Each structure stands twice: as structure tokens, then as C-alpha cells.
Amino acid sequence: MFDWLRRRRLSNEAKRKLLIAAARAEEAxxxxxxxxVLELMALLGTEVDVDRGLELYHEMLPMDEHISATVTNRVLARYDSPGVPPAPGRRFENVFRDGGR
Known part of the structure; x- marks a missing residue:
């Protein structure tokens, strides 16, 4: 994952914290x-289906293959699902906090 991490001596605790921060950043x-994507789909309404909306989004904002696959899976799982709020305003609140650790 991080080539420079192998070259530098870090304590196990420092490595753990670094990997947790990287994972949280990727999740964000x-x-x-x-x-x-969900906001784009809401704006497009019935103009395009979800597959075409995802295709358009990926064309506008190219991303790594694994990120793209994860985004696609999550959008398909949430799209048009009851009880799923579109683009929550404070979705990153405390994302970089350890939760008491």
C-alpha cells in the first residue's frame, strides 16, 4: 500500500493509526x-436510468477501479431504497476521530 512505509521505521502503534486514518479517508x-451520484440521479430524474447515470459520473470523474466498483455497488444498493436519505449534510462528522481510543 505505502512503499515509503516499508522504508521508514514506525512503531506498530503508529502504523496502526496511519492505516486507520488512510482507511477512514478512503471511506470518506x-x-x-x-x-x-445519488444527487446526480435525483437531478436527472427520469431522464436516464441508474446504469447510465453511473456511466456518466464515471466519465466525468474517473477513479481507480476498486473505488469505482465500490461506489457502483453502494449506489446500486442504496438507489431508490426507502429510508435512505439523499446526500446527508453531516455525513463526515467525527470521521477522523477514534471514538474514545
Whole structure:
């Protein structure tokens, strides 16, 4: 994952914290893309189906294959699902906090 991490001596605790921060950052990126796609779909309404909407979004904002697949899966799982709020306003509140750790 991080080539420079192997070259530098970090304590196990520092490595753990770094990997947790990286994972949280990646999750925040994925959730931002999902919220953006859902918002795009809401704006497009019935003009395009979800597959075409995802295709358009990926054309506008190219991303790594694994991020793209994760975003697509989450959008398909949430799209048109009852009780799923579109693009919550405070979705990243406390995303970089350890929750008491």
C-alpha cells in the first residue's frame, strides 16, 4: 500500500493509526462519490436510468477501479431504497476521530 512505509521505521502503534486514518479517508472519498451520484440521479430524474447515470459520473470523474466498483455497488444498493436519505449534510462528522481510543 505505502512503499515509503516499508522504508521508514514506525512503531506498530503508529502504523496502526496511519492505516486507520488512510482507511477512514478512503471511506470518506467513497461516501462522497456515492452521495454525488445519488444527487446526480435525483437531478436527472427520469431522464436516464441508474446504469447510465453511473456511466456518466464515471466519465466525468474517473477513479481507480476498486473505488469505482465500490461506489457502483453502494449506489446500486442504496438507489431508490426507502429510508435512505439523499446526500446527508453531516455525513463526515467525527470521521477522523477514534471514538474514545
Amino acid at each position: 472519498i467513497v461516501e462522497t462519490h456515492v452521495a454525488n
